[in-house]
Amino acid sequence: MSKFGFSISQCRQIDYESNSRRIAEYIFENEPSFRLCIECGGCSATCTTGNLTDFSLRELNILIKRGENDKVRRNLNKCMLCGKCSLVCPRGVNTRNIIVMAKKAFQISD
Amino acid sequence: MHFDPFIIPFNIGLYFILLYVVTRSVIWFRDLSRPDKLRLQRGFFGIAFGLSIKEIFMESLIHRKILKTNLRLGFMHMSLAFGWFLLIFFGTVEADIFGTKHLNAPYKAIFFRFFNPDHGRMGFEAAYGFLMDLILAFILSGLLLAVIKRFYSRIVGMRKTTRLKVTDRIALTSLWLIFPSRLLAESFTCGAYGTGSFLTGTLGHWLASFLPAQQMAYPFWWLYSISLGTFFVLLPVTRYMHIPTELFLIFMRNSGIRTGDKSGTYTEVQTYSCSSCGICIDTCQMNYSAGITNMQSAYLMKAIRNNGDVAALAENCLMCGRCDAKCPVGIELSPIRMIRRRAQEAENGIRNIYKGYFRSRQIIIPEKPGLSSNYDFLQEPEPEKADVLFFAGCMTHLTPSIKKSMIKILDASGLNYKFIDEQGGVCCGRPLMLAGQDKEARELINYNSQMIWKTGAHTLVTSCPICYKVFKESYYLDVEVLHHTQFIKMLIDDSSVKLNFIRKKVAYHSPCELGRGSGVFEDPKVVLSHISKLEKTNFEDENSLCCGGSLANIKLSSQNKNRIALDAVNELTRDNPDILATACPLCKKTFARVTGTRVADISELVAEALNTKVINKNCIRQLISVTEPANN
Numbered sequence: 001m002s003k004f005g006f007s008i009s010q011c012r013q014i015d016y017e018s019n020s021r022r023i024a025e026y027i028f029e030n031e032p033s034f035r036l037c038i039e040c041g042g043c044s045a046t047c048t049t050g051n052l053t054d055f056s057l058r059e060l061n062i063l064i065k066r067g068e069n070d071k072v073r074r075n076l077n078k079c080m081l082c083g084k085c086s087l088v089c090p091r092g093v094n095t096r097n098i099i100v101m102a103k104k105a106f107q108i109s110d
Numbered sequence: 111m112h113f114d115p116f117i118i119p120f121n122i123g124l125y126f127i128l129l130y131v132v133t134r135s136v137i138w139f140r141d142l143s144r145p146d147k148l149r150l151q152r153g154f155f156g157i158a159f160g161l162s163i164k165e166i167f168m169e170s171l172i173h174r175k176i177l178k179t180n181l182r183l184g185f186m187h188m189s190l191a192f193g194w195f196l197l198i199f200f201g202t203v204e205a206d207i208f209g210t211k212h213l214n215a216p217y218k219a220i221f222f223r224f225f226n227p228d229h230g231r232m233g234f235e236a237a238y239g240f241l242m243d244l245i246l247a248f249i250l251s252g253l254l255l256a257v258i259k260r261f262y263s264r265i266v267g268m269r270k271t272t273r274l275k276v277t278d279r280i281a282l283t284s285l286w287l288i289f290p291s292r293l294l295a296e297s298f299t300c301g302a303y304g305t306g307s308f309l310t311g312t313l314g315h316w317l318a319s320f321l322p323a324q325q326m327a328y329p330f331w332w333l334y335s336i337s338l339g340t341f342f343v344l345l346p347v348t349r350y351m352h353i354p355t356e357l358f359l360i361f362m363r364n365s366g367i368r369t370g371d372k373s374g375t376y377t378e379v380q381t382y383s384c385s386s387c388g389i390c391i392d393t394c395q396m397n398y399s400a401g402i403t404n405m406q407s408a409y410l411m412k413a414i415r416n417n418g419d420v421a422a423l424a425e426n427c428l429m430c431g432r433c434d435a436k437c438p439v440g441i442e443l444s445p446i447r448m449i450r451r452r453a454q455e456a457e458n459g460i461r462n463i464y465k466g467y468f469r470s471r472q473i474i475i476p477e478k479p480g481l482s483s484n485y486d487f488l489q490e491p492e493p494e495k496a497d498v499l500f501f502a503g504c505m506t507h508l509t510p511s512i513k514k515s516m517i518k519i520l521d522a523s524g525l526n527y528k529f530i531d532e533q534g535g536v537c538c539g540r541p542l543m544l545a546g547q548d549k550e551a552r553e554l555i556n557y558n559s560q561m562i563w564k565t566g567a568h569t570l571v572t573s574c575p576i577c578y579k580v581f582k583e584s585y586y587l588d589v590e591v592l593h594h595t596q597f598i599k600m601l602i603d604d605s606s607v608k609l610n611f612i613r614k615k616v617a618y619h620s621p622c623e624l625g626r627g628s629g630v631f632e633d634p635k636v637v638l639s640h641i642s643k644l645e646k647t648n649f650e651d652e653n654s655l656c657c658g659g660s661l662a663n664i665k666l667s668s669q670n671k672n673r674i675a676l677d678a679v680n681e682l683t684r685d686n687p688d689i690l691a692t693a694c695p696l697c698k699k700t701f702a703r704v705t706g707t708r709v710a711d712i713s714e715l716v717a718e719a720l721n722t723k724v725i726n727k728n729c730i731r732q733l734i735s736v737t738e739p740a741n742n
Contacts, residue, residue, distance in 0.1 A: 033667060048504050052533040053487035077484040080537035080554060081545055082504040083661045087699055092668030100545065101663055 019067030027064065027098055034098055035093040037061050041084035043095055049078050057085055057095060064102060069101040076102055114224070116328070120199035120335040123342030124216060125714035126439075130346055131354045137347060138260030138358070146367050148283050153365025162361040167698045170356050175438040179389065182266040186259065187387070189355075196245045204238060220338070223296045224331050227303045234305065237466075246296075257286060263388075263563075272386040272408050273463040274349075279350040280340070287337040296328035298593050332502035337567065343659045349412070352385040356439060359383040369637045371443040373557065377449065384411035387654050390433035390443070395656055399677040400670035404423075407433045407443040410450070426665045429544060430656030431626040451546035485553050488536065489730045496528030499589070500565045501558075501595025502576035504537055505695035511694050515717035516573050516594060522720055524605050528565060535561075539570075540580035544662040549653070559585055572711060575624035576661060582628060593624060593712050595634040595693045601638055607640050610720040614714070616642040619678075619701070620654035621694035633710055634693045641719040642689070647682050654730045655681060657692075672704055679705040 027034050044056040055078045063072050076099065086094040122260060153159060166175045171192040177184030177461035188626060201219040204700045206212050208229055209222075218225060256268060260282075263271040274282065293310065300306025301314030317323060345351055359379050367376050390407040392410035397403050405426040413420045424447050434443045500520060507510050520527045542551035562585075570587070571580050573594040582589040592600070601607045618638055624630045638644045649655045656673030657665075658722065679701050683690055690709045691700050702709045 046538050048534065052489075052536070077550075078487065080485075080539075080550075081541040081547075081661075081664075082506050082537040083460055084508055085673065086668070087505075087508055087659075087696075089668075094664070094667055096545075096661075097543075097664045 012064065014066055014068070016067070020069060021067040022068050022109060023072070023102060023105045024064050024067060026108070027101045030085075030101050031094055031097045033091075033093045034061075036094050039089055040090060042088045042090060046084045046088045048080055048082045048084060054110060055079070057099075060102075061098070069106075071107055076106070112225070114221075115222060116329075116335050116336070118330045119160075119339030120220065120342075121339075122676070123339030123655040127342040127345055127354075128552065129461065135358060137381060138375045143374065143484075145284070146374075146503040149367055150362065153361065158361070158364040160364070162357075162627075163365045164706075165360045165364065166357055169360065169440075170353075175436065176387070176389070178439075182255065183268060185261075186252045186255040186266055189248050190256065193245055193249035193252060193472075194731055197242070199363060200242060200245065203263045208235065208238075218559065221331065221335070223234075223299050226325075226519055227299050228305065228307050230307065235330065239310075241308040244290065246293060247309050250293065250330060250662075253286065253289055266394060268388060268392055270391045270403060272388040272391065275412070276388075277344055278348045278386075281344040281350055284337040284340040284344070285350070287333065288341065291330050291337055292332040295327055295330035298323045299331060302327060302721075342732070348389070349384070349386045350413075351382045351413075352439070355379055355382040356385075359439065359441075359549045361485050363440065366689070367440040369449075371445070371449065371452075373453070374451050377446055380446065380611070381411050381414045383439050384408060384441055385439065386412060387438065388626075389436050390436060393436045394434045395430070395432070395658065395674050395678065396428065396666070396670075398428075399658070399674040400666070401663060402670070404571065407437070407441075407447070410443075410444060410447060411441070414446075414450070420450050425687075427663060428656050428658065428660040429662035430660060431624040432656065435626055436651040448544075448546075450511055451544070453546075463524075483553060484550055485536075485557070488557050491557065491564060493530060493561055494528055494567050496526055497567055498525045498527040498569045499562060499565055500527055500529045501535070501538075501570060501572045502531055503572055503695070505576065505699070506573045507534060509529075509695040509698055509711070510575055512698070512711045515713040519598065519601070519607070519713060519719045520571075521595075523601050524606065527571075528567070530561060538574075538577040538580045541575045541661045542638075543580065543584065547665060548684055555580070555585055559587060562587055563591060569597075573695065573711070575621045576696065578630075579623045579627050593628075594691065595637055597632065598637050598712065598716050599633045602637065605634075609716065610721050612642045612715060612719050614642050614688040615686075616644050616689045616691045617647050617682055617685065618644060619647075619649075619657070619690060619692040619697060620651065620681050621692060621697050622654070622656050622660065624693055626652060629661075634691075637712055637716065638691055641715060642691075645687055648684070649681060650651050657694075657697040657700040659696050662697070671700070675700045676704045679707070683707045689715070705710040 023076065036061075039058055039062060041056075041058045042052050045060045047057060049055045055075055060075060062073050069108060076088070079099045081096055081099065083096055086093070129629035139147070139150070171188070173184050173187040173191060176187050184639060198219070201222060205214045205219040205222050208226065209293075215617055223229070230236050242524070258265045258270060259268070293313070296306065296310040297314035299314070300310045301318030306314050317326070327397065341350070353720065356476075362376060362379060362525045369376060369380070384407075386408045388408060391397055391403065397406060405423050406588065410420070410423045412418070413423050427447060429444055429447065431444050437443060447553065500516060500522075502513050502516070517529065536554055537559065539554040540555065567589055570581060570589045570591050571594055572581060572591070575593060578591065578593045579589065603610065616638055618635055620631060620634070624634070635644060655678040657678055658671045679690070683705065687707065690700065690701060690705070690707050691712055692709065693712050695711065698709050698711050
């Protein structure tokens with residue numbers, strides 16, 4: 001199949017039974033504006049790191065909320081905290097604090 | 111009479127505090143780093159000693175800086191500090207001249223009236239008594255202000271006064287009791303013997319008319335002694351520790367010791383020198399605009415002294431440096447806050463049984479070296495060679511108008527320049543530093559340094575003050591770092607560009623990182639006055655406002671940021687300027703959101719004023735000569 005430019009896609013089933021929402025809960029508690037996010041992707045479009053590598057705050061937000069923490073953990077440290085995302089955010093989400101809080105939550109849970 | 115049991119509390123307090131201060135200063139001196147010890151020794155035998163004596167007199171006693179900013183508050187502090195000093199000084203002289211012998215124990219001077227009740231009837235003695243009464247009246251007037259301030263702080267022109275902890279309250283009460291009890295004790299004694307000057311004499315005479323003065327005096331002498339003793343014993347665990355510590359601070363500062371980036375003796379001396387006067391609370395825009403009143407520098411110092419929750423306090427700050435500029439004690443508040451931010455997770459406070467007394471400083475464990483790089487996705491930079499580099503920075507990429515203007519100016523300058531982050535570069539590292547993540551910041555700094563080094567440039571121009579500060583302070587580069595306002599001023603100075611005059615009223619907002627942060631106040635204003643009608647605002651230079659958008663505060667919500675920006679912009683546009691000029695893309699973006707006035711970066715205005723079409727006079731003459739025959 002791959003010869004024709006197709007491949008077998010990974011299983012995209014979200015298993016809420018095995019996912020842990022602890023990280024999300026921690027961020028909700030400490031940075032309530034996390035709930036305001038509408039996943040518009042403005043942050044990812046302007047991101048300094050996203051310009052250089054595969055990193056998207058929008059994706060991270062969705063993954064944290066779903067509780068798929070493994071990928072979040074791998075990507076979180078790529079952020080440079082430059083703050084462009086919080087300036088473009090139409091909902092006034094304090095994006096930088098989400099990153100800092102997520103790092104802290106991972107530290108606590110480790 | 112040479113002794114009475116009531117002097118015991120005072121003596122205990124006095125000798126305790128003397129012993130404590132000596133021990134503490136020995137510990138502090140021992141913990142100093144070796145270069146700092148040498149600085150201190152050199153300062154002791156050098157000019158620093160004289161300077162310190164002068165500064166101690168002007169600041170610790172007269173409180174010159176507070177008097178300058180707020181007359182009533184300054185008077186309150188001066189009357190208590192300077193008045194008390196005069197009372198002790200003249201009291202000692204009095205005991206020395208009029209006492210039975212010279213060189214008395216300290217208590218003889220403090221309780222002089224009790225041991226010499228018959229003193230001061232006429233002549234020189236009476237005149238001296240008048241002086242002592244005058245000093246006491248001076249202190250009491252300040253005390254009255256202090257008491258009113260506690261309940262109604264606007265009386266001394268302060269919106270907020272500092273909240274106190276329990277020991278502070280007890281110490282405050284005993285401090286308040288000292289002078290009224292002295293007044294009453296002296297008055298009763300004077301009333302009984304018919305002596306005393308205008309204050310103690312009159313009050314004593316009146317009290318003696320309906321009270322048994324002889325019997326009433328004794329309890330008040332006891333009260334006087336106890337309140338003095340309590341105050342001295344509580345001194346080390348309260349904010350009043352600033353009284354002895356400030357003397358060390360002034361001497362250390364004059365000897366050339368600075369905070370640096372590690373916690374140490376000097377940081378601790380500074381922390382204890384904070385008197386919680388509350389001036390930082392009043393200047394803080396987070397208090398004024400956003401109503402956040404628990405994170406100001408006075409509270410940070412208090413939390414460090416008391417082993418409180420320092421991390422949360424240290425984080426919640428715009429780092430605009432307004433309190434730094436206003437602090438009457440001259441504590442380097444922002445560097446201390448930065449030390450605390452870096453120490454956040456590594457901090458490990460040691461609590462020992464002596465609690466506040468001999469608590470050794472909080473030991474900060476250095477962070478473990480990270481196992482892997484966070485930014486290993488960064489490619490090895492391969493830039494082209496150039497003489498001048500332009501680094502726009504993240505924030506300038508968000509404000510394309512500034513970027514375009516800078517390119518226009520750089521093109522017009524005719525320099526061999528290179529726009530190094532045209533395709534969106536890497537962050538300068540300052541935001542990570544401000545968040546206390548030095549290791550991560552260092553990675554970005556190394557990357558950018560390599561890139562700059564490979565171009566072989568001699569000048570680096572940046573249009574973001576945040577980048578400018580970090581390039582200037584934390585990069586080890588052998589290029590000249592310029593903010594674009596400095597660069598434009600250079601171009602104007604050697605007339606590389608010709609600029610028109612824009613007929614507009616312009617108010618200038620000095621960005622925190624550029625102004626107070628890096629000390630660039632004049633260059634932007636020179637550029638602006640060259641191309642437009644620059645008007646003064648009420649917030650110039652050291653007193654300039656913060657736009658509220660600062661990257662230093664990770665915790666502040668966007669609503670509060672907007673509130674701060676709105677208040678600041680209202681103040682700056684009070685005289686209705688046509689344009690509000692600034693030199694920072696972040697300030698521009700924050701202000702533009704909340705105001706109808708046009709907000710522009712200096713580079714935009716310069717690009718507008720740029721005289722690109724140089725009209726040749728010969729060319730005009732030709733045109734005229736062409737049109738003339740047509741008329742015929």
